[in-house]
Amino acid sequence: MSTPSSKVHYIHRMNYSTLERLVGAFVIGALFLLVFLFVYSREAQTMFAEKFTIIAYMKNAQSITTDTKVQISGIDVGAVEEIDLGGDNLIRVEIELLERFHSLVREDSRASLSKLSMIGKATIEISAGNTDLPLIPDGGIIAVDEPVSIDQIMADVLPALRNTQEALARVNQLAQAVDPKEVQRTVHNVATTVANVEKITTMMAAGRGGLGQMVADRGVEQDLAATIKSLAGTLAQTEARMRELAPVFKDLQAVSSEARVASKNLPQLIDETHRLVGQLNTTVGTVNYEMQQLPDLILKTRQLMEQSDRTLRALQSTWPISQSVVQPPDAELVEPKPTHD
Amino acid sequence: MTERRPPRAALLALLLVAALAAGCGSRKPPPPEAVAVPLDALRMGMQSYQDDQYVAAAQLFAKALAHFRSVDDSRGQVIALMDLADVALVLGEHARAAHHLAEAERLVQRDRLPGFGAQLQLMLCQTAAQAGDAVGAEARCGAVLALAEVDPRVALAARFELAKLALTRAAGWEAARAALAEALDADPRPTTRARLLRLDADAARRTGDLAGAYAALTKALAIYQAELYRPGIAASHEELAAVAQAEGKLEIARDHYERALTVRMWMLDRVHGASALAGLASVEEARGATARATELRELLDYLRGADNLEWRVVQQKYERR
Numbered sequence: 001m002s003t004p005s006s007k008v009h010y011i012h013r014m015n016y017s018t019l020e021r022l023v024g025a026f027v028i029g030a031l032f033l034l035v036f037l038f039v040y041s042r043e044a045q046t047m048f049a050e051k052f053t054i055i056a057y058m059k060n061a062q063s064i065t066t067d068t069k070v071q072i073s074g075i076d077v078g079a080v081e082e083i084d085l086g087g088d089n090l091i092r093v094e095i096e097l098l099e100r101f102h103s104l105v106r107e108d109s110r111a112s113l114s115k116l117s118m119i120g121k122a123t124i125e126i127s128a129g130n131t132d133l134p135l136i137p138d139g140g141i142i143a144v145d146e147p148v149s150i151d152q153i154m155a156d157v158l159p160a161l162r163n164t165q166e167a168l169a170r171v172n173q174l175a176q177a178v179d180p181k182e183v184q185r186t187v188h189n190v191a192t193t194v195a196n197v198e199k200i201t202t203m204m205a206a207g208r209g210g211l212g213q214m215v216a217d218r219g220v221e222q223d224l225a226a227t228i229k230s231l232a233g234t235l236a237q238t239e240a241r242m243r244e245l246a247p248v249f250k251d252l253q254a255v256s257s258e259a260r261v262a263s264k265n266l267p268q269l270i271d272e273t274h275r276l277v278g279q280l281n282t283t284v285g286t287v288n289y290e291m292q293q294l295p296d297l298i299l300k301t302r303q304l305m306e307q308s309d310r311t312l313r314a315l316q317s318t319w320p321i322s323q324s325v326v327q328p329p330d331a332e333l334v335e336p337k338p339t340h341d
Numbered sequence: 342m343t344e345r346r347p348p349r350a351a352l353l354a355l356l357l358v359a360a361l362a363a364g365c366g367s368r369k370p371p372p373p374e375a376v377a378v379p380l381d382a383l384r385m386g387m388q389s390y391q392d393d394q395y396v397a398a399a400q401l402f403a404k405a406l407a408h409f410r411s412v413d414d415s416r417g418q419v420i421a422l423m424d425l426a427d428v429a430l431v432l433g434e435h436a437r438a439a440h441h442l443a444e445a446e447r448l449v450q451r452d453r454l455p456g457f458g459a460q461l462q463l464m465l466c467q468t469a470a471q472a473g474d475a476v477g478a479e480a481r482c483g484a485v486l487a488l489a490e491v492d493p494r495v496a497l498a499a500r501f502e503l504a505k506l507a508l509t510r511a512a513g514w515e516a517a518r519a520a521l522a523e524a525l526d527a528d529p530r531p532t533t534r535a536r537l538l539r540l541d542a543d544a545a546r547r548t549g550d551l552a553g554a555y556a557a558l559t560k561a562l563a564i565y566q567a568e569l570y571r572p573g574i575a576a577s578h579e580e581l582a583a584v585a586q587a588e589g590k591l592e593i594a595r596d597h598y599e600r601a602l603t604v605r606m607w608m609l610d611r612v613h614g615a616s617a618l619a620g621l622a623s624v625e626e627a628r629g630a631t632a633r634a635t636e637l638r639e640l641l642d643y644l645r646g647a648d649n650l651e652w653r654v655v656q657q658k659y660e661r662r
Contacts, residue, residue, distance in 0.1 A: 034357060313377075315359070332383050332420045334390060334427040336460050336494045338501035338536050339467050340572045341433055341613060 050099035052138040053081065056111045056124070059146055061091040063122035064113070070095050070124045077101040080124065095124065095142075105142070106133040112145040156276055160269050170255045182241060189234040196227035379408035379417055386424060393571040396609045399428045415452040419445045423457070426464055431572055433612030435471040442468060459491045463499050470502050479506055497524045501536060508543055518544075535564035535573055539580060546584060555584045575604035579617050586624055594624045602659065609652055615644045618659075 058064075061083060068080040078097035086092030097105065106129020114123040126142065136142055316325045372380070386401030402424040409417030422445035429438035442465050449457050466481030482499040485491060504517035518540070525537060542557035558581045565573030582597030598621035605614035622637035640658045644650065 030360075034360065038353060038357075332380075332387075332424075333460065334387070334424050336463055336492060336498050337530070338498045338533060339430055339471065340532070340536060340570070340576055341431070341471065 046098060051078070051096050052099050052102055054095050054097065054105065054136055054138075054140055054142045056093045056095060056142050056144045057086050057090040058093060058113075058144050059090060061093060064091075064093060064124070065122075068122050068124060070097060070111075070126060072101055072104050072126045072128055075101075077104075077126070093124075097126075102135055103131075104128040105136050106130055107136060108133050109136065110143045110145050113147045157273060160273050163269075167255075167259065170251075173251070182237075186234065186237055186241065189230055189237065193227060193230050193234060196230065375408070375412045379405040379414075379421070382408065383421065383424070390424070390428065393608055395428045395432055399425060402428065415448045416454055419448050419454060419457055419461075422448075423461065423464060426468070430464070430467055430471060432608075432610050433471065433616075435468050438464070438468045439472070459485055459488050459495045462488075463495050463502075466499060466502050470505065475506050475509065478502060482506075493524070493527060497521075497528055497533065500524050501533075501540075504540055508540060508547070511547070514544060531564050531568055532570050532573055535561040535568075535570075535577075538564070539577065542580060542584070546587070551584050551588050555581065555588075558584065571604050571608055572610075575601045575608070575610070575613065575617070578604070579613070579620065582617075582620055582624070586620070586627070591624055591628045595621065595628070598624060606652065606656060606659070611644060611650065614655075615641055618644060 064080055064083060066080050066083060069076050070078040070080065078095060078101075080093055081096040082092075082094040084092045084094070095111070105126060109127050109129035111124055111126050114125055129136075315321055382401045382405035386398045386405060389395075389398035389401060402421050406418060406421035406425065409421055422441045426438040426441035426445070429435070429441065442461065445457070446461060446465070448454065449461060462481050462485045466478045466485065469475075469477035469481060482502045485499040486496060486503075500517070500521045504514070504521045507513040507517040521537060521540075525533060538557045538561035542554040542561065545551075545553040545557060558577055562574065562577035562581065565577055578597045578601035582594045582601065585591075585594035585597060598617055601617045602614060602621060605617055608614075618637055618641045622634045622641060625631075625637060626634040636658070640655065643658070644655060
């Protein structure tokens, strides 16, 4: 059986100075923990590092914010520090970089926006410069490669599409000029001729005498006459078709000469189109990937917002903030009152 | 257009201070999520209601109702339903109010929930009165006043309804007015005084005292304006416009209707907005502005008939003058 004193909670058995020491240990421990977290946090690691600043002027700073990261060869080397309006209506973007990467930023270095900037996830990429060239000094200006917009891509592709459309229209015109019935008749005549020739060769293969005997043979003679007649007819029809086709051929000549002129620019155009389509594919691929990530992103954002909401609520009810935050009305039911309609 | 990041050291220092303050302070444990969310929605809805943003308030009350339903909390559901009904009453949508109140009444009876009886009866009375059911309204408000213990604000509101009914049927107005004035002495709210002035104005108008009615309504309007109470401001302007129109002062009537409409449109009040618009159209017609009257009637048809009402369109059409 326990004595009365053993029923008291252990904390009441400690003397006052022990209690104070315990509280002090907790407070100091918490402070040490804070200092430890501060020293080893990612932000703190670069907080006091030496930095330098470069300036980029852009026509379009879409999706760039003061938190936009800056990378060289895929490594985070700094961030956008300030966005302002520069001269000539250009956007002046001040970029702060870690000094230890200064050796990579040379006069031929170029800043460019990542392709994800089109969907709002911008990163500025700086190309590592030639080591033979001087460094861009602190406060110096870096050249910028602006990304090609979808509108620009479309504007480049459209002339090529228009040329293709015109060529197809010409081919269509040619096809319409040929009468399918005439072609059918000609093909039929040719088929008859071929059949007759086949018959002659069959007889020759059967070994019925020599060529004179074959010519003397009445059947052969008749077949031959019919064949020649049919051939003559075919030739006459072919000549007539050729005469009909003469203007079409003239048109075709004109088309081919135009095509020749157009084709001079074709390799360049195709090359450019290839490049643009490649860029478009890359962009679309990236966008697709990003779109797939979107529901997850929304879910995470929602979770984050709910967590932030809870944290803020907890903060609001914590001294001393709770003293200055006006709490919303606790009334649940609307106050009874006469209608004012 | 300069945008500069706050220094990180300052942010960290702030975080440190906040952490230390949190360590020093005490806080009450947060309620569970299932309770906190609907209560927050109710609080925010109440805030919107007090700001006369009734559509937003209704959305928040509906959210609270859905959450209360999800945890089968009858009391919470009744509160949210009564709040929704109140918003519907303010916007003149008595059918919607009746629907919410019927559901609330069913829950109160099923689960024998205490504390709602008097206010629920009052709201049912107000709904019946708005729907033109004088008998039903009188029975409900009479039942409220017959209760042994009733919140004086509930009793006062019931007396208002009974006084309005007495005025409409032109019998017992004096007695109802006296009882109302006596109950009003204990009520500190200026808007209830303004409401009584409007009833007095209505009584004066019915006896042909248009000047007296106009004067009482002007006083009521001044009180509502001082209190920044939009439904009262709009209703006073509408009644002032009706009196001015009856006096043949068409320009003044038009001005009051236009001012009422501006307030109603801000409140996104479809029912009362439509009645003000109809009044304005009749004034314009009386002034000989038939083209404008036709335009307003077309807008009125849209306001009354559109399934998916676009307030932006109403605003644009109304302001095209």
